[in-house]
Amino acid sequence: MSDEAPKSKSIHVKALARVEGEGALHVRVRGDRVEQVQLEIYEPPRFFEALLQGRSWLEAPDITARICGICPVAYQMSAVHALERIAGVSVEGPLRALRRLLYCGEWIESHALHAFMLHAPDFFGCADAVHMAQTEREWVERGLRIRRAGNAILELVGGRAVHPVNVRVGGFYRTPSRAELAALVPQLTLALQEAQESVDWLARLDFPQVERDWELVALVHPDEYPMNEGRLASTAGLDIAVDAFEAHLIEEQVEHSTALHARLAERGPYLTGPLARFALNAERLGAPAQDAARRAGLVGPTRNPFKSILVRMVEVVQALDDALALIDGYTPPPQPHVEVTPRAGIGRAATEAPRGTLLHRYEVDAAGLIRRARIMPPTSQNQPSIEADVARVVEEYLDDLEADALTQRCEQAVRNHDPCISCATHFLRLHVERTP
Amino acid sequence: MIPPLVIAAGNRDRGDDGAGPAVADLLRATPLEAELIEPRVLPPDLHASWSAEREVIVVDAVRSGAAPGTVHRLDARAAPLPTELANLSSHGLGLAHAVELARALDALPARLIVYGIEAGPCELGAPLTSPVRAAVAQVADAIRGELER
Numbered sequence: 001m002s003d004e005a006p007k008s009k010s011i012h013v014k015a016l017a018r019v020e021g022e023g024a025l026h027v028r029v030r031g032d033r034v035e036q037v038q039l040e041i042y043e044p045p046r047f048f049e050a051l052l053q054g055r056s057w058l059e060a061p062d063i064t065a066r067i068c069g070i071c072p073v074a075y076q077m078s079a080v081h082a083l084e085r086i087a088g089v090s091v092e093g094p095l096r097a098l099r100r101l102l103y104c105g106e107w108i109e110s111h112a113l114h115a116f117m118l119h120a121p122d123f124f125g126c127a128d129a130v131h132m133a134q135t136e137r138e139w140v141e142r143g144l145r146i147r148r149a150g151n152a153i154l155e156l157v158g159g160r161a162v163h164p165v166n167v168r169v170g171g172f173y174r175t176p177s178r179a180e181l182a183a184l185v186p187q188l189t190l191a192l193q194e195a196q197e198s199v200d201w202l203a204r205l206d207f208p209q210v211e212r213d214w215e216l217v218a219l220v221h222p223d224e225y226p227m228n229e230g231r232l233a234s235t236a237g238l239d240i241a242v243d244a245f246e247a248h249l250i251e252e253q254v255e256h257s258t259a260l261h262a263r264l265a266e267r268g269p270y271l272t273g274p275l276a277r278f279a280l281n282a283e284r285l286g287a288p289a290q291d292a293a294r295r296a297g298l299v300g301p302t303r304n305p306f307k308s309i310l311v312r313m314v315e316v317v318q319a320l321d322d323a324l325a326l327i328d329g330y331t332p333p334p335q336p337h338v339e340v341t342p343r344a345g346i347g348r349a350a351t352e353a354p355r356g357t358l359l360h361r362y363e364v365d366a367a368g369l370i371r372r373a374r375i376m377p378p379t380s381q382n383q384p385s386i387e388a389d390v391a392r393v394v395e396e397y398l399d400d401l402e403a404d405a406l407t408q409r410c411e412q413a414v415r416n417h418d419p420c421i422s423c424a425t426h427f428l429r430l431h432v433e434r435t436p
Numbered sequence: 437m438i439p440p441l442v443i444a445a446g447n448r449d450r451g452d453d454g455a456g457p458a459v460a461d462l463l464r465a466t467p468l469e470a471e472l473i474e475p476r477v478l479p480p481d482l483h484a485s486w487s488a489e490r491e492v493i494v495v496d497a498v499r500s501g502a503a504p505g506t507v508h509r510l511d512a513r514a515a516p517l518p519t520e521l522a523n524l525s526s527h528g529l530g531l532a533h534a535v536e537l538a539r540a541l542d543a544l545p546a547r548l549i550v551y552g553i554e555a556g557p558c559e560l561g562a563p564l565t566s567p568v569r570a571a572v573a574q575v576a577d578a579i580r581g582e583l584e585r
Contacts, residue, residue: 117480129480130537140541144480147481
């Protein structure tokens, strides 16, 4: 502990509650200055990139789905798109639509869990959703219903809600009938209405008035709010094909975390996730989501991290609106997947996980065996920005809040970014020697 | 008449967190007058899996500070679950949270008995420790007893 000077003060939040995975936050303050903020990740590193080496390319979507229990579809989608690029295959028509529908299910489920169960209680001064249910019961019930609507999509299109099993390179193992999809419409229609009402409910919260000047990075697609495709763009002018990502996004090891930290080659830390997607793609939201955003006062890029909860709920409206349109326009494809044959090559893809941009790169040999895999999850990209954000929050509230309240505010600042910490733990090839 | 529901939660691949599934294995070994489900992680809306008139038994690994293998039997309708039954999963909100959320939403079933098996290490790939293995057999017998009442 850092008690070497009388004015020095440390805040250690040892087990960070209500964040996916496990992490710890260390903040060191001297006087009114924040000397150090470290978001420490102590879940054991997961050796997924090494695990993929020597495995068949067809196994990648099922293996990488296991990286996260909340956003497995994101891993599956980044994997199949990268591998199909190697095979020279493009999946179009109803199969493309089903993939977007599946992704909508994940956004709905993940965002609803985060917004209602993990994040909203912070704004009501409640320890958790159980406490919040005492005063906001109907909203807790709505949140759970919205989440179930997302799960219903995952169960039907993905085969099951946790770690879906129906995704393969080239498409799916089985595609649903029109009648099966139509059976979801009443549940999704109610969820859409409740999500729109939830945006209005959340917009009435008391948001700390802060702005951050970070560079926001997300996929941008000319015709749709981005999920599976697009160019990688930023609010500071980055505009590259995903194939070029390694020249621009640099990952580095840091001592206090098993997650790599990312930065933009020329400029430094950046942020991916809902705020970035909204800043770069708001005009491609559908009418219900645009209306909801306008009612919530979200006009133009939002740089207040506390308002990420509003953007997440606007994205739930978008995902439900999209899902209903995709179901309405669906005609079952003649085959559940297009034929794919392996060939040697390198393929990259980025998709928009609920938490932010998820990049995959695979090198496959002519027999279809994976020689190398690289996975850049959103939390490792966001971690430097999250740490800087927490440092600002501590500075802003240091004199105003008691120790417990400040600790709570720090946790909230981390939860603003919905970090999937177990996703962000990363295999290290090199051991870095630590010096005190 | 709807058969009772037994929810045996946990992750078989994480040491003593596999206590719930191990109880399910023992219960499944002989005919059982109950529906048995085995979620890896308890969902926040656990109450969606039961109806108001149902008899429900939940078994899960817990960590309260007691010795590994200690069995807690709690009647959730009689009193709130102690918050010191800490959550073991890094991905779910946990047993006490799920049950107390059900209570807050007036969604407890007619009878809700919770068996918590105090866990030791939950390392990836580790087997059950011997005190927890013994507790698993004890809890499976106790659940059979509950179902025969």
